[in-house]
Structure formats: C-alpha cells, structure tokens
Amino acid sequence: MMVYLTRRYRFSASHRLHNDALDGEANARMYGKCDSVFGHGHNYVLEVTVKGPIDRETGMVFDLAALDGIVRQEVLDLLDHTNLNLDVPNFSSRVPTTEIVCVEIYGLLEDRIRGGGPLHAAGLARVRLEETNSNFFEYEGEPSVKEGN
Amino acid sequence: MIYVTRRAEFSASHFYHNPNLSPEENRRIFGKCNNPHGHGHNYMLEVTVAGAINPATGMVVDLKELKTILDREVLQLMDHRFLNEEVPVFRTEIPTTENIAVEIWRLLSSKLAFGRLHRIRLYETPDLYVDYFGE
Numbered sequence: 001m002m003v004y005l006t007r008r009y010r011f012s013a014s015h016r017l018h019n020d021a022l023d024g025e026a027n028a029r030m031y032g033k034c035d036s037v038f039g040h041g042h043n044y045v046l047e048v049t050v051k052g053p054i055d056r057e058t059g060m061v062f063d064l065a066a067l068d069g070i071v072r073q074e075v076l077d078l079l080d081h082t083n084l085n086l087d088v089p090n091f092s093s094r095v096p097t098t099e100i101v102c103v104e105i106y107g108l109l110e111d112r113i114r115g116g117g118p119l120h121a122a123g124l125a126r127v128r129l130e131e132t133n134s135n136f137f138e139y140e141g142e143p144s145v146k147e148g149n
Numbered sequence: 150m151i152y153v154t155r156r157a158e159f160s161a162s163h164f165y166h167n168p169n170l171s172p173e174e175n176r177r178i179f180g181k182c183n184n185p186h187g188h189g190h191n192y193m194l195e196v197t198v199a200g201a202i203n204p205a206t207g208m209v210v211d212l213k214e215l216k217t218i219l220d221r222e223v224l225q226l227m228d229h230r231f232l233n234e235e236v237p238v239f240r241t242e243i244p245t246t247e248n249i250a251v252e253i254w255r256l257l258s259s260k261l262a263f264g265r266l267h268r269i270r271l272y273e274t275p276d277l278y279v280d281y282f283g284e
Binding site: 001002003004005006007008009049054057058059060061063064065 | 165167169170178179180242243244245246247248250251275276277278279280281282284
C-alpha cells in the first residue's frame with residue numbers, strides 16, 4: 001500500500017533573474033522585468049509530498065513534527081527572508097528561477113526524508129513550488145533515481 | 150481517459166491513540182493529537198473518477214449519482230461524528246488522515262457503477278492532505 005502525504009509551507013524571498021554569461025540586451029529580452037537590477041520578491045508556497053506505506057503502529061506515513069523539522073532546517077531557515085542571489089550560496093552561480101529553486105529543494109530534502117525520518121519506509125515523492133497563485137513548478141526526481149527507491 | 154473530481158466537505162472529531170503503547174509513548178508520538186476528548190477538523194474530500202466520455206451524454210460520470218453515493222457511503226457515516234467512537238473501523242484503527250483516506254477508498258471503490266475510482270484526496274487542513282490511488 002502506497003499513500004502520499006502532502007504538507008504546505010510558506011517562505012518569502014527576493015530574486016533577480018539574470019545570466020552573467022549573456023549581455024544586457026539578451027538578459028532584458030529573456031527575463032523582462034524579472035531582470036530588474038534590484039530584484040523583486042514573492043511569497044512562495046512549498047508543497048512537500050512524502051510517500052510510503054501506513055505504519056501499523058502509528059497509522060501514519062511520516063511523523064509530521066519530524067517532517068516540519070526537516071523542512072525548517074533544510075529549506076526554510078536557508079531561504080526565508082533572503083535575497084536568493086546574494087544570500088544563498090546554492091544560487092551563487094545559478095539563476096534562481098523557480099524551476100531551479102524547486103529542484104534544489106528536492107535535492108536538499110531527498111536524503112533527509114529517505115531513511116532519515118522516524119518511519120523509514122517513506123521517501124520523497126514530489127516538491128511543488130508556487131511562485132505566485134498563477135504559476136507553480138513540480139519536480140519528482142529523475143525516473144532512474146525514483147526506481148531505486 | 151478523462152478525470153472527473155467531485156468535492157465534499159465533512160466535519161468530524163478524532164484523537165490518536167495506540168492502546169498497545171504506554172501513555173508516555175502515545176504522548177511522545179502523537180503530541181496534542183493524543184488528547185482523549187478529541188479535537189475536530191473540517192475535512193475536504195476530493196473523489197476523482199477516471200473514464201471515457203460516454204458519447205450519448207458527453208459525460209464520464211453521472212455527477213448527481215456520484216454525489217448520492219458520496220452522501221450515502223461517506224458523509225452519513227463520518228459527518229459530525231467522533232470518528233474513534235462512532236465509526237466502527239476506527240475503534241481498532243487509528244483515524245489518521247492516511248487511514249481515513251484508505252477507508253474512504255474501500256467504501257467507494259466497489260460502489261461506483263461507472264468509471265473507475267482513480268484517487269482519494271483528503272484535506273485535514275488546507276496545509277495538509279493525503280492522496281491514495283488504491284495501490
């Protein structure tokens with residue numbers, strides 16, 4: 001039996017979409033107002049989905065308090081109320097588009113959730129990151145990695 | 150293949166307790182959810198049915214019939230109930246959102262005369278939900 005448990009979190013951060021390898025015109029064409037030199041911010045909504053069998057003793061897929069702790073330590077403490085470009089080393093050489101932030105969060109959580117939680121059979125199934133109410137990005141890891149779970 | 154989802158809301162109370170564990174272990178694992186007097190939620194249930202479009206009606210499922218089945222099989226059983234005391238399966242199973250979602254799948258999967266039950270999504274709060282696909 002496989003059950004999927006999803007928890008929503010929020011963080012606020014600013015970013016600027018700008019690729020140093022491109023000239024000013026190319027950046028302006030590619031990123032539009034997101035290239036504004038001072039950056040701009042979003043209230044991000046993060047959904048973390050954990051999958052696994054229901055543990056017989058607790059009736060749970062994953063200990064929620066433990067999940068909250070892992071997400072706070074690995075993601076929220078790192079990203080909340082920061083300038084992603086300037087304050088977060090993970091994005092010092094990459095443009096912090098929401099796609100890239102989403103994949104980065106998956107990488108930060110994957111190992112902590114697989115085997116790291118109190119319910120060892122669980123694993124990370126999906127990270128979904130909403131940049132605004134109108135656009136969001138989802139990452140489920142690479143198929144070859146998932147099959148190995 | 151088209152997926153049709155119907156939402157239904159119900160309100161219920163529950164608490165988490167495993168009689169095989171000591172009171173200390175129950176408090177450690179379940180925290181404030183272990184309060185034996187129970188606490189409540191407004192659950193939001195999403196039932197997704199998969200099927201082909203019937204050429205005669207242009208529809209995958211008869212939504213009115215789906216609503217009737219949901220009312221009869223799930224809401225009458227769980228709405229405004231203390232799940233631990235009033236829903237027989239939860240006298241022995243802990244009524245976590247995970248277990249409630251699986252139980253709703255069991256209640257519905259054999260009752261649909263149309264389509265195929267694809268997913269049960271159960272929100273305990275807007276920030277916490279469980280998906281079950283019958284796997």
